Amino acid sequence: xxxxxxxxxxxxxxxxxxxxxxxxxxxxxxxxxxxxxxxxxxxxxxxxxxxxxxxxxxxxxxxxxxxxxxxxxxxxxxxxxxxxxxxxxxxxxxxxxxxxxxxxxxxxxxxxxxxxxxxxxxxxxxxxxxxxxxxxxxxxxxxxxxxxxxxxxxxxxxxxxxxxxxxxxxxxxxxxxxxxxxxxxxxxxxxxxxxxxxxxxxxxxxxxxxxxxxxxxxxxxxxxxxxxxxxxxxxxxxxxxxxxxxxxxxxxxxxxxxxxxxxxxxxxxxxxxxxxxxxxxxxxxxxxxxxxxxxxxxxxxxxxxxxxxxxxxxxxxxxxxxxxxxxxxxxxxxxxxxxxxxxxxxxxxxxxxxxxxxxxxxxxxxxxxxxxxxxxxxxxxxxxxxxxxxxxxxxxxxxxxxxxxxxxxxxxxxxxxxxxxxxxxxxxxxxxxxxxxx
Amino acid sequence: xxxxxxxxxxxxxxxxxxxxxxxxxxxxxxxxxxxxxxxxxxxxxxxxxxxxxxxxxxxxxxxxxxxxxxxxxxxxxxxxxxxxxxxxxxxxxxxxxxxxxxxxxxxxxxxxxxxxxxxxxxxxxxxxxxxxxxxxxxxxxxxxxxxxxxxxxxxxxxxxxxxxxxxxxxxxxxxxxxxxxxxxxxxxxxxxxxxxxxxxxxxxxxxxxxxxxxxxxxxxxxxxxxxxxxxxxxxxxxxxxxxxxxxxxxxxxxxxxxxxxxxxxxxxxxxxxxxxxxxxxxxxxxxxxxxxxxxxxxxxxxxxxxxxxxxxxxxxxxxxxxxxxxxxxxxxxxxxxxxxxxxxxxxxxxxxxxxxxxxxxxxxxxxxxxxxxxxxxxxxxxxxxxxxxxxxxxxxxxxxxxxxxxxxxxxxxxxxxxxxxxxxxxxxxxxxxxxxxx
Numbered sequence: 001x002x003x004x005x006x007x008x009x010x011x012x013x014x015x016x017x018x019x020x021x022x023x024x025x026x027x028x029x030x031x032x033x034x035x036x037x038x039x040x041x042x043x044x045x046x047x048x049x050x051x052x053x054x055x056x057x058x059x060x061x062x063x064x065x066x067x068x069x070x071x072x073x074x075x076x077x078x079x080x081x082x083x084x085x086x087x088x089x090x091x092x093x094x095x096x097x098x099x100x101x102x103x104x105x106x107x108x109x110x111x112x113x114x115x116x117x118x119x120x121x122x123x124x125x126x127x128x129x130x131x132x133x134x135x136x137x138x139x140x141x142x143x144x145x146x147x148x149x150x151x152x153x154x155x156x157x158x159x160x161x162x163x164x165x166x167x168x169x170x171x172x173x174x175x176x177x178x179x180x181x182x183x184x185x186x187x188x189x190x191x192x193x194x195x196x197x198x199x200x201x202x203x204x205x206x207x208x209x210x211x212x213x214x215x216x217x218x219x220x221x222x223x224x225x226x227x228x229x230x231x232x233x234x235x236x237x238x239x240x241x242x243x244x245x246x247x248x249x250x251x252x253x254x255x256x257x258x259x260x261x262x263x264x265x266x267x268x269x270x271x272x273x274x275x276x277x278x279x280x281x282x283x284x285x286x287x288x289x290x291x292x293x294x295x296x297x298x299x300x301x302x303x304x305x306x307x308x309x310x311x312x313x314x315x316x317x318x319x320x321x322x323x324x325x326x327x328x329x330x331x332x333x334x335x336x337x338x339x340x341x342x343x344x345x346x347x348x349x350x351x352x353x354x355x356x357x358x359x360x361x362x363x364x365x366x367x368x369x370x371x372x373x374x375x376x377x378x379x380x381x382x383x384x385x386x387x388x389x390x391x392x393x394x395x396x397x398x399x400x401x402x403x404x405x406x407x408x409x410x411x412x413x414x415x416x417x418x419x420x421x422x423x424x425x426x427x428x429x430x431x432x433x434x435x436x437x438x
Numbered sequence: 439x440x441x442x443x444x445x446x447x448x449x450x451x452x453x454x455x456x457x458x459x460x461x462x463x464x465x466x467x468x469x470x471x472x473x474x475x476x477x478x479x480x481x482x483x484x485x486x487x488x489x490x491x492x493x494x495x496x497x498x499x500x501x502x503x504x505x506x507x508x509x510x511x512x513x514x515x516x517x518x519x520x521x522x523x524x525x526x527x528x529x530x531x532x533x534x535x536x537x538x539x540x541x542x543x544x545x546x547x548x549x550x551x552x553x554x555x556x557x558x559x560x561x562x563x564x565x566x567x568x569x570x571x572x573x574x575x576x577x578x579x580x581x582x583x584x585x586x587x588x589x590x591x592x593x594x595x596x597x598x599x600x601x602x603x604x605x606x607x608x609x610x611x612x613x614x615x616x617x618x619x620x621x622x623x624x625x626x627x628x629x630x631x632x633x634x635x636x637x638x639x640x641x642x643x644x645x646x647x648x649x650x651x652x653x654x655x656x657x658x659x660x661x662x663x664x665x666x667x668x669x670x671x672x673x674x675x676x677x678x679x680x681x682x683x684x685x686x687x688x689x690x691x692x693x694x695x696x697x698x699x700x701x702x703x704x705x706x707x708x709x710x711x712x713x714x715x716x717x718x719x720x721x722x723x724x725x726x727x728x729x730x731x732x733x734x735x736x737x738x739x740x741x742x743x744x745x746x747x748x749x750x751x752x753x754x755x756x757x758x759x760x761x762x763x764x765x766x767x768x769x770x771x772x773x774x775x776x777x778x779x780x781x782x783x784x785x786x787x788x789x790x791x792x793x794x795x796x797x798x799x800x801x802x803x804x805x806x807x808x809x810x811x812x813x814x815x816x817x818x819x820x821x822x823x824x825x826x827x828x829x830x831x832x833x834x835x836x837x838x839x840x841x842x843x844x845x846x847x848x849x850x851x852x853x854x855x856x857x858x859x860x861x862x863x864x865x866x867x868x869x870x871x872x873x874x875x876x
Binding site: 023024026027030031033034036129135136137140141144145146147148149150215273276288289290291292293294295296297298299302304305307308309311312314315316319320323324325328329330333334335338 | 457461462464465468469471472474567573574575578579582583584585586587588653711714726727728729730731732733734735736737740742743745746747749750752753754757758761762763766767768771772773776
């Protein structure tokens with residue numbers, strides 16, 4: 001080959017972008033040695049400077065599309081986020097025959113099918129290790145290492161902000177708003193943290209994991225999604241009392257020819273490994289027929305961990321380029337034409353154990369009514385906590401842990417319970433996952 | 439390309455070999471779909487049948503070298519073990535322009551440098567994910583995902599048999615020989631378990647990890663190696679009392695321009711994640727400048743987990759072949775010519791906290807002598823347990839946990855203590871690793 005150098009263009013100079021500049025600079029010699037060719041950052045596109053990132057040694061454009069059209073750019077790194085401009089940018093790069101590395105989970109979840117097809121058509125790479133679980137190599141593990149496995153489930157803590165908030169609430173008994181403000185001050189949460197809190201960010205990531213695990217097209221509408229704002233400090237206390245921690249999980253399960261994708265706060269037995277993953281750490285647990293259970297734990301966010309994933313992708317692509325090929329394997333694990341839709345298990349059919357918390361009038365017969373309404377739906381009670389009323393109060397807190405029951409039965413039972421005069425109509429319902437060996 | 443099929447040849451039909459037959463057969467359609475070409479097992483070489491593996495559908499040769507010379511074989515899977523015949527086999531395959539996938543850590547540790555160079559010369563792949571930590575994708579993670587990281591240390595439980603034995607000894611208070619016999623009956627330990635017990639197997643794996651982590655040539659003489667047979671049931675009990683578990687760890691650390699490679703039983707604080715990895719599970723913890731701390735946990739042995747790693751490599755190689763290239767990156771992470779020797783930190787300089795157990799005459803002045811001899815070497819005592827003598831005995835068990843001290847100082851102090859009339863001359867010495875954040 002006559003090529004002397006591989007040029008990297010970087011669009012977006014936020015936290016992760018500045019981390020990419022740092023790692024590419026720090027490990028330039030090493031990366032070039034691995035590739036057998038000089039790997040260089042040649043062009044940065046950013047609408048504004050980042051005071052934490054010295055770009056004086058680089059060509060910088062305010063119009064990020066100038067980076068796409070730069071003939072020196074072979075690999076485009078997209079870190080601007082969102083699904084509109086980012087889509088145009090990535091589409092433009094792929095059409096121009098450039099390889100793309102992105103950390104953009106929203107873009108991959110929403111439009112990854114068309115972008116993957118476009119990459120295949122153009123014989124270029126589209127990589128996105130940094131889109132899920134930061135520094136944890138989960139994309140590579142699913143796409144490559146487990147190629148000869150049938151994946152049964154992928155479950156994990158895949159939003160560091162949410163895990164930080166739940167961990168702090170549990171450890172310090174603090175309120176949601178209080179911890180959220182701290183997370184924002186520490187830079188863990190975005191100025192607009194909606195997607196972290198309502199589960200949208202975790203759902204985007206779960207969609208990507210499910211595609212790689214099950215060979216289905218990306219479907220951003222797929223997951224059932226519940227945010228962490230339904231968890232109150234008293235739920236964390238009751239859970240601890242019952243031997244559980246509450247984590248915000250993404251869970252993708254294959255059941256025969258159907259799949260079940262869910263993102264929700266989940267009670268997990270305190271002795272499970274996943275229960276010990278605190279703060280901004282992420283973890284992903286994969287179950288498959290070959291390996292059995294594989295667990296990965298690492299930082300799910302932050303400048304350098306996420307930049308490490310971006311740069312790992314850049315190194316892979318550069319090493320492929322140095323050997324004259326676009327990529328060694330399809331963007332989504334299988335060629336887009338081989339992806340096959342699988343039906344979603346209807347919500348009401350999905351079985352879990354359940355944690356139910358309600359406020360009940362401290363009067364004769366109330367508990368009998370509640371337990372009878374659960375029994376009417378064939379739901380067994382595994383354990384029950386009734387807190388004596390505070391002095392002067394006429395209400396008690398009741399927490400019920402049920403045996404496994406389908407969502408529809410729980411829905412019917414809790415609707416009936418909420419209609420009782422003895423309750424105030426609101427019931428906190430959280431799923432429990434024990435992750436027993438299959 | 440005119441190629442219609444990629445042929446796999448398998449040499450060795452033991453536990454892992456039969457797992458490879460199972461997974462390649464079970465996931466044939468899936469693997470072919472990923473590659474875009476049919477991937478088929480075309481030839482098995484095995485000196486004898488495996489009653490647990492039906493090979494009636496395959497061409498089988500008793501002379502394994504017939505598989506190398508079969509023109510239908512594109513990828514040779516070497517699972518015969520050892521460093522002599524296996525070397526000839528792999529060398530022959532690479533020279534014949536065939537790709538090789540191996541699970542052979544002894545071969546890679548002892549002769550991997552020349553084999554990697556040979557693969558580079560011939561433009562073919564040599565893959566060995568299954569050689570370390572079974573189903574855990576640690577080779578790919580170090581070689582690819584962390585390409586843009588400076589690795590500070592790699593530490594882990596990388597011998598499932600040893601971990602099974604220590605776990606059972608700790609949980610049930612059983613003797614080493616007793617648990618070893620069970621491990622052999624369960625098929626976890628080889629008929630000759632020497633390499634599992636004396637640390638040789640873990641040392642081979644650590645050598646491979648260190649090469650990928652630090653860019654040094656494979657050096658099977660490198661690690662300081664101690665087996666698990668130095669751990670007595672009372673050490674496990676005393677450790678638990680002090681808040682530790684004992685695990686057999688491989689630890690590779692980079693210190694400036696030097697490296698430190700060690701395999702030995704290690705006391706770990708009970709609340710560290712690595713301390714919870716029991717039985718035949720393996721775990722590897724990597725510290726690097728980009729990601730920070732990454733932990734992988736999974737089955738370190740067994741037919742299907744190890745076969746999964748073999749087949750993941752086969753799938754990678756097949757996908758490269760389908761695109762007309764040998765491999766996208768160098769066998770050992772860097773081209774062999776770019777690997778650079780680093781000096782080993784002399785044993786006596788390596789600092790640890792230490793666990794010392796000895797039997798001491800229950801007489802005045804004995805403890806004063808022992809603590810004075812430690813003090814003479816500037817070794818501080820962190821905690822001390824002295825067990826009252828059993829009725830009728832004139833001896834006590836003494837366990838001392840020291841603060842960090844260099845190996846040479848501990849060596850001098852324990853030699854002096856062993857020379858005291860009050861001791862019986864034998865001192866159990868185990869290192870403690872707290873894995874504090876750097």
